[in-house]
Amino acid sequence: MTExxxxxxxxxxxxxxxxxxxxxxxxxxxxxxxxxxxxPVGDHPLQLYSLGTPNGxxxxxxxxxxxxxxxxxxxxxxxxxxxxxxxxxxxGFVAINPNSKIPALVxxxxxxxxxxxxxxxxxxxxxxxxxxxxxxxxxxRAECYSWLFxxxxxxxxxxxGFGHFYAxxxxxxxxxxxxxxxxxxxxxxxxxxxxxxxxxxxxxEYTIADMANYPWWGALVLHNIYDASEFLDVGSxxxxxxxxxxxxxxxxxxxxxxxxxxxxxEETRVVERHSAADFR
Numbered sequence: 001m002t003e004x005x006x007x008x009x010x011x012x013x014x015x016x017x018x019x020x021x022x023x024x025x026x027x028x029x030x031x032x033x034x035x036x037x038x039x040p041v042g043d044h045p046l047q048l049y050s051l052g053t054p055n056g057x058x059x060x061x062x063x064x065x066x067x068x069x070x071x072x073x074x075x076x077x078x079x080x081x082x083x084x085x086x087x088x089x090x091x092g093f094v095a096i097n098p099n100s101k102i103p104a105l106v107x108x109x110x111x112x113x114x115x116x117x118x119x120x121x122x123x124x125x126x127x128x129x130x131x132x133x134x135x136x137x138x139x140x141r142a143e144c145y146s147w148l149f150x151x152x153x154x155x156x157x158x159x160x161g162f163g164h165f166y167a168x169x170x171x172x173x174x175x176x177x178x179x180x181x182x183x184x185x186x187x188x189x190x191x192x193x194x195x196x197x198x199x200x201x202x203x204x205e206y207t208i209a210d211m212a213n214y215p216w217w218g219a220l221v222l223h224n225i226y227d228a229s230e231f232l233d234v235g236s237x238x239x240x241x242x243x244x245x246x247x248x249x250x251x252x253x254x255x256x257x258x259x260x261x262x263x264x265x266e267e268t269r270v271v272e273r274h275s276a277a278d279f280r
Contacts, residue, residue, distance in 0.1 A: 022168040026086050031098060037090030041108075042077030049079045049093060050103035052261040054155070054215035055119045059103045061211045061256035062126055062133065068252040071130050073109065080260045120152045123208040133208050143202040147194075147209035155216050157183045167226040181232065184220075188237045191217060195239035199246075210247055218244035 015029050041047055046063070050056040066074035081087045081102050088100045097104040097117035105122050107114040107129075116125045127134035135141045161180035165173065191213070194201065201209040219225040221234040221241050228234075235241065247253055 026083060026089075031094075031100065032089075033091040033094040034086065034089040035091070037087070037092055039090075039092035039096070040079055041106075042079075044075040044077045045073055045107065045109035046076035047079065047106040047108060048076050048103060049081050049096065049105070050260055051081055051083055052257065052259060053083075053102065054159070054219055055101075056103045056260060057215040057257055058119045058212050059105065059122050059126075060259040061215070061253050062123055062208060064252040064256040064259075065211070065250075066126065066130055066132055069132060071132060074126070074130060078259045120148055120212065123148065123212055127208045133206065133211070135202070135205060135207065140202060140205070144207045144209045147201045148212050150190075151209070151212040151216065154187045157187065158216055158220065162228070163226045166228055166231070185232060188217070188220075188232070188234070188240060192237040192239045195243045200243070210243075214244060214247040214253070218248060222248065 039047075039049060048059060048063070050059060052060070060078065063074055063076050081093060081104075083102060087093065088097075088102060093104065094100055096106055096115040099117065101117070103119055103122060104115065104117045105125070107116065107125075114125075116122045124134075135144055157180060162177070162184045165176040165180055169176075198204070200206050201213060217240060220228070220232070221237060222244050
């Protein structure tokens, strides 16, 4: 056990901007815009403001899958929001997502235009709007919803918990790493047991539940996210690995992964605006 100085919380917490960590420059305890910046608008019905992180990729995968099955009204413009430089705190982005997190979508095919924020909400909105990748049977739809929201609840343990303390925190401490490694492996086991009996998340049907879960768990088991593959022994979750490879082989998924790749990525796009056709 590494020796650490015991921490006694103060009676009233005060923000310390020098708290360190990879994302310390953009973390703060208040909401709202920090600067004025209007959002650009393209020509297509759907305007996506996002970044190719796991949460952002969920939406571009669905949009590309919709286009692949012939839903022409799913054409979209993808605008990169660089969360590393604080673009998510611009007034235009805050107006469509008061939580200042990517992704955010504006549907301009309706009057007035509809804003949709939170990745799970966007997946549901688009799947229901176009009647695709969501089961029509009530029981199957309930199962899809359950695994969709399971992902929403599990990602903070993987990213904000394990990923932060293992890869991004300014110092490594045994207790939080052990705590979140344990929970991450428990969640992998939940997923592995489910996929041992099913081709996809809810059975033989590919749905938004797969599109929501793949970007996080696929990145973990296939792409060594957080440089933690060996530490978490991800290869032992064979059914998760099999499922992630099947999803990743889909052409629409490959296109969706290329849209608005993150800063620092070897495939970072330098142009500011893309239509969906730019990635096909």
